[in-house]
Amino acid sequence: MSTSPATALAWAAADPYDAALRAGRGPLFLRRPDGWLLPLEVERWCARADAVDRDVLDRCEGAVLDVGCGPGRLVAELAARGRTALGIDVSGAAVEHTVRLGGQALRRSVFEPLPGEGRWDTVLLMDGNIGIGGDPHALLERVAALLRPGGLLIAETAPADVDERVDVHITDAHATSGAPFPWARLGTRALLRHARGWERAGQWTAGGRRFAALRSRSSRIASSSAEPPKRAAVISSQRVRNTSGGRPVADR
Secondary structure, eight states: OTTHHHHHHHHHTOHHHHHHHHHTOOOEEEEOTTSOEEEOOHHHHHSOOOHHHHHHHHHOOSSEEEETOTTOHHHHHHHHTTOOEEEEESOHHHHHHHHHTTOOEEEOOTTSOOTTTTTEEEEEEOTTGGGGGGOHHHHHHHHHHHEEEEEEEEEEEOSSOOEEEEEEEEEESSOEEEEEEEEEEEOHHHHHHHOTTOEEEEEEEETTEEEEEEEOOTTOOOOTTOOOTTSOOOOOTTOOOOOOOOOOOOOO
């Protein structure tokens, strides 16, 4: 997890990312050292939740933490449904957009202290966010610590059967900005290989996107000092960050 603060700082300093979110459009890419570009779907992220998103949200249980919430379409949709939901993102522009849509969000890395640790019912890792930190095992361990025992993780996986860890830059059509940061790309089979100690709860494809659901170990004991997720969160894009985010899920 030692690379995680650097990852957060790189994302936060990636001006093309914030600029794209504020404009609501790309082009925007993750660029590998070999020049390969992964397009980022800024327009979809900045729009309202679509039918595929809403189906994922139908599967969420209880209080929901959206890790890497981006501009907040999922948090806003959950809020409109009257659900308890919080988004976290290292981008100030993402947090601002989420709040404008009516969602709650904190400018925070998943590896920093968060409200409700050990008590969230569902954690979301959508839009490729299983790649955060470039270490899937470390990220899954962190998510397990955020969830209540037996809690639900829903992750969106890569459309291809890939298991890749690489340093990337954020880039738009004109320039690359900031330091490189570690990222991972996982297909569903790769995610399941990394999810040792988790229970499989389903996998499905919709609208050309792939998803997997996992349950944390039900025997894990949550910390008695954890803050309940329903406690009011401080919502501010200017929050100072520590630099040292239903119905049962069935296979389809």
